[in-house]
Amino acid sequence: xxxxxxxxxxxxxxLYILELAASLSVLLLAFGLIxxxxxxxxxxxxxxxxxxxxxxxxxxxxIAIDASVAGTIIRTFRYAAEGERVKTWxxxxLSVLLLxTAAIVSNIEAVQQTLSVSLDNAYLHVFVxxxxxxxxxxxxxxxxxxxxxMRHVQLAGTQQEPExxxxxxxxxxxxxxxxxxxxxxxxxxxxxVAVVEEQPExxxxxxxxxxxxxxxxxxxxxxxxxxxxxxxxxxAVVCAFRANVPRREMCSYLKWGGAxxxxxxxxxxxxxxxxxxxx
Numbered sequence: 001x002x003x004x005x006x007x008x009x010x011x012x013x014x015l016y017i018l019e020l021a022a023s024l025s026v027l028l029l030a031f032g033l034i035x036x037x038x039x040x041x042x043x044x045x046x047x048x049x050x051x052x053x054x055x056x057x058x059x060x061x062x063i064a065i066d067a068s069v070a071g072t073i074i075r076t077f078r079y080a081a082e083g084e085r086v087k088t089w090x091x092x093x094l095s096v097l098l099l100x101t102a103a104i105v106s107n108i109e110a111v112q113q114t115l116s117v118s119l120d121n122a123y124l125h126v127f128v129x130x131x132x133x134x135x136x137x138x139x140x141x142x143x144x145x146x147x148x149x150m151r152h153v154q155l156a157g158t159q160q161e162p163e164x165x166x167x168x169x170x171x172x173x174x175x176x177x178x179x180x181x182x183x184x185x186x187x188x189x190x191x192x193v194a195v196v197e198e199q200p201e202x203x204x205x206x207x208x209x210x211x212x213x214x215x216x217x218x219x220x221x222x223x224x225x226x227x228x229x230x231x232x233x234x235x236a237v238v239c240a241f242r243a244n245v246p247r248r249e250m251c252s253y254l255k256w257g258g259a260x261x262x263x264x265x266x267x268x269x270x271x272x273x274x275x276x277x278x279x
Contacts, residue, residue, distance in 0.1 A: 012228065012267070015074075019262055021063075022071030026148040028064035029141055032057055065137070068144060069098045075147075078262075082248040090147055097140040104128055151258065214238045218275060225271050229264055237268040 035057050039046040047053050076091040104126060112122040123130050214235070222234045236254055245253045250265045 009227070012263075016263060018067075018070045018074065019259065021067035022075075023148075023259070025064035025068045025071075026145060028060040029145055032061045032064070032141070033145075061141075065098065065140060065144070066102060069095070069102060072098060072144075072147070075151075084248075087147075087150055090143070090150060094140060094143045094147055097136055097143065101133060101137050101140060104133055214242065214272075218272070221275060222268060222271055226267055229268060233264050234268050237265055238272055241269060241272065 035046055035053065039048060047057055072091050072095045076088060076095050079087040079091060108119075108122050108126055111117070111125045112119055115122070115125075126133075219231060219234055219238070222238070223229070223231050226234065237250065240250055240253050247261075247265070247269065250269075251258055251261050256264075
């Protein structure tokens, strides 16, 4: 979509909102779990007997769950591309559960509005029992919290450094015995020594070192394509890429948070690769 910069900016803003909603959903889900547990322990005084808390609890849970659908799908394909198998299966299962519950709930609402029936009668037109739907949605809530925690867990085992071999004990030199034959050989060698004058070696001028930084026109062109990313961040990402740093290790190499992969690292690398292909 390079021919429509405004649409590309809009897509970037939408992606930012989806990532923000997926990150904030954990706080809303935690609030819902705490309110539910407090309601059970107080025998219904927190939610059951309080209409305002019921509305707040319903809205926060709906926002946290339904707004995370797009984020889970994006992360599923991202982790699949990065080779994270456990996270890929976790987010894939979570995406299926969220999409399934969203489709069933939307079907119930559509039946109620189309046929002008009560909500209890609308449940009769759905092939999934309400109890099963509640169980699936509860499982999705727990998996959302687990998935958010897994984002900050490095599953790849740390590579162990190879053991350095123990230094060999230096052997003590043997004592040299001075004999008359050795003295005679040393005198003969000293008398036959010829002095040779060495010519000074001509120093060669080293060639220019290979550039590690990308050309300035490329950086400025990337900055014009990505107005939301600073020139320093673009330079850091491109230099790391030219240093053969893998994509999934880019944020750790630059000592950035994992959230900058989507907003900075991936857009800069994609744009840089396109520029190199068109050059």
